[in-house]
Amino acid sequence: MVEAGSDDIQAVTAALARGDIRACARIISRVERAEEDLVPLLRALYKAGGRAQVVGVTGPPGAGKSSLVSQMIRVWRKRGKRVAVLAVDPSSPFSGGAVLGDRLRMADHTCDDGVFIRSMASRGQLGGLAKAAGDVLTVLDAMDWDVIVVETVGVGQNETAIIRHADVVVLVQTPMGGDDVQAAKAGINEIGDIYVVNKGDHPEADRTVSQIRDMITLDHHLHPESTWIRPVVKTQSILGQGVEDLADAVQQWFDHVRNHPETAAARARHRVRHRTAEIIRDTLDKRLLRDEEQIVDSMIDQVVSRHRDPYTLADSLLAGMA
Ligand SMILES: Nc1nc2c(ncn2[C@@H]2O[C@H](COP(=O)(O)OP(=O)(O)OP(=O)(O)O)[C@@H](O)[C@H]2O)c(=O)[nH]1
Ligand SMILES: [Mg+2]
Structure with a gap:
């Protein structure tokens, strides 16, 4: 069967490398149906990929992740980058409502062929959602995107699993009271290479930024071996404020790992371990x-x-x- 399909594999790999969106959408639908005979293709696509910057965006429900991603797309497009977005919604197994919301908020980009947006929800998903999201990323990564964003709600285990596919994780928070910052501390220290305090128009925004900065400084004293000091960016995603700074911070991360190949290699190994598991x-x-x-x-x-x-x-x- 693998033999018989090898022409197909070559044809599909070539189509994806050319940036053929229809081929891409077709394969993604097959991934969602968990078709078994896709594995030989996914093997080939994995080997063909690895060029894109995979940016994970996570945070609590309603933090403004989709609005922020939509603004980020604008900035990246201005900088000449082609962007694919995979919005994974593990929280709505039956409704798919939030996914629809994501589509609407990103609707400004629908006529731009340098942008591709796809949502996945648990509904209709035969296998594990995180595994399927990984497969979709493999497909997207075999194309010519410069940036691939994976957006997911950050609350439970499943979501953490999805975000592990990313090269860099942007954790989106909203302004909060002092006690909430304490409560959020564990989660904040666990995941996130770049922090965002969105809804910067909120009166508590600056205080939240400085509290998260304090937390990072403290954590850095405890782990002085880490070479990356996590930046905190204040944004107001409905107006696009701070979004250039966030795009700069993401670029700085990729510059940083280029200069610290050992960090990049450790990250990459970690990802492969999780993906294989x-x-x-x-x-x-x-x-x-x-x-x-x-x-x-x-x-x-x-x-x-x-x-x-x-x-x-x-x-x-x-x-x-x-
Ligand atoms: N005041 C204010 N509201 C914002 C800002 N950014 C987003 N919002 C609002 O917050 C709500 C949620 O925004 P989304 O972008 O859908 O947030 P999300 O994190 O993607 O939401 P889910 O995917 O459902 O978890 C929307 O009503 C936005 O208009 C902001 O900077 N300031
Ligand atoms: Mg969203």
Whole structure:
């Protein structure tokens, strides 16, 4: 089957490299349907990719992520960059309402062929959303985009998993009271290479910026080995204020990792570890929970009857994957 499809693989890889949006949309739909015979293509596309700057944008619901991304697109386009956006919405498994909102807010860019915007929600998603998002990024990365944005709501585990695909993570916060900053501290220190305090028109905005800066300074004293001091940018995304500064901060990150290849390599290895773990989990989930393969079923029956144990079953499945 791989043999028979290799012409197709070459044709699709070439079409994507040319920036063929229709080919791209077709493959993404197949990813969303979790089509099994896509794997040989994804293998080829992964090897063809790796040029784009993958920028993750996360933060609590309603922080202004989509409005900010829309403004960032404007700045990047002005700087001659071609931009793809993948808005992943794990929080609305049934409604898809927020996804529609994302589409509307980014509607200004629909006539620009230097911009591609795609939303993914849990609804209709057969496999894990994070894994599927990773596959879509593989497809986009095999194209000629300069920047690929992945936007996702940052609240739970799933969302963190998606943002791990990014080269750099922009954490969008909103102005908050002192207690809230304390509460947000753990999350803030865990994820984010660049911080944004959006809704800069809010009276608490400057105070929140300086509190987050204090937190970063303190954290830097505790971890003096880290060479990147995380910037905090105040924005007002509905007016586009601070957005140039944010685009500069993102560029500075990429300049920084170019000058610190060890940081870049560690990051890249970390990403591959997570990506591979995700693929393993997804494959096992599929075999155990979805496929109803006869051989797996009979092993499960042996565990049910206690002739085997789940540890041995896990070992057998993992050994079968290797
Ligand atoms: N006052 C003010 N409102 C803003 C600003 N930026 C965004 N908003 C408003 O905040 C609301 C949420 O904006 P979105 O861009 O949809 O936020 P989001 O983080 O993408 O939201 P979800 O994807 O649903 O989590 C909208 O009503 C925006 O108009 C800002 O700078 N100031
Ligand atoms: Mg949004």
